Amino acid sequence: MNSEILKLKRQVKLLIGACLVLFLGMIVTVFTVLNHDRSGSVLDVERINIREADGTIKMVLSNKARQHPGRMLKKDLEPREREAGLIFFNSDGDECGGLVYDNDKESAGMVYSIDKYQDDQIMQLQYMEDTQTKKRKYGLQLWSYGKEDAFAERQDRYKELTTSDSKQVRDSAVTIMRNEGLLATDRMFLGKNYKDEIGLFIHDSQGRPRIRIMVDKNNQAILETVDTLGNVMVKSGI
Structure with a gap:
């Protein structure tokens, strides 16, 4: 498992590097085109x-x-x-x-999102912060969808939610959508979470936490495996 985790970390680093190079290339290209033959001018x-x-x-x-x-x-x-x-x-x-x-004074954030073909985002390089409490989360986030090619159905169901004034009805509808695989499911996060833990956090296809490899806010190195009921099966210092 350790070799697979190291391999995954290397792949993530390569992906992040490629994304940054892609961004810089696109931004340079856009502004090069916009400023072609317009040396010294400003385009507002x-x-x-x-x-x-x-x-x-x-x-x-x-x-x-x-x-x-x-x-x-x-x-x-x-x-x-x-x-x-x-x-x-x-x-x-x-x-x-x-x-x-x-x-702004309440929150801060920047995200680079990659969408699944004809669907919503499945991967995101993200930074989010509550600027009041100084709580921050940043890293690479992955999602999956249980139901394929369901963007139109998801949008229609969301519209139906707005017709109800009952929070209980809306929450129930969201739960049904999640059980039907219409909503994004957390699968992996690599980075720093709001608890000041830095590591690799892997979830199963139902969004349940299964593996956590991290250094916590007390600088303790921890490896945990979790069963489908949320019980920690293995917990050890690394």
Whole structure:
């Protein structure tokens, strides 16, 4: 198991490095194009759309007010509040990921998301902080979906939730959706959590914690395996 964990850590490091190189390359490319033959000038805009020759949207660079709501299955999503940043689209014109950020006196965050084809995010490089309590979480997060190709069904079910004023009814509906595999399930987090633990946290297909390899806030190295009922089966110092 240790060799597999080391292999996973190496793969994650390579992935993070590749993501950073990709971001820097895209940002440099965008600003190189925008400033071509405009040496010494400043371009102030609220939103930039990058399109293919046939009009297919490929990337949006926008402030918060004009941010693209997202697009899936060749249809724009309903208007919604989204943070400033970059939104990426695939050759079908559907959203496939993005880099967004915001910081204020209450919270701070930046995330790079990678979306499953014709579905929502499955991987995210993230930083989140409560700037009041100084609690922070940052690292690589993975999710999975029990039901394939269910984006449209998920959206329709979410719309149904808004028709009820009962929190109990809404919570019950969310539980049913989760049991049907319509919602994202936490599978892995590699990084620092809100408890000041730094390590690798692996969940099963039901979202239940199963393996924790970490250094806690007291600098104790810990390895835990957990059964499906949440009982710690193995706990040892490393």
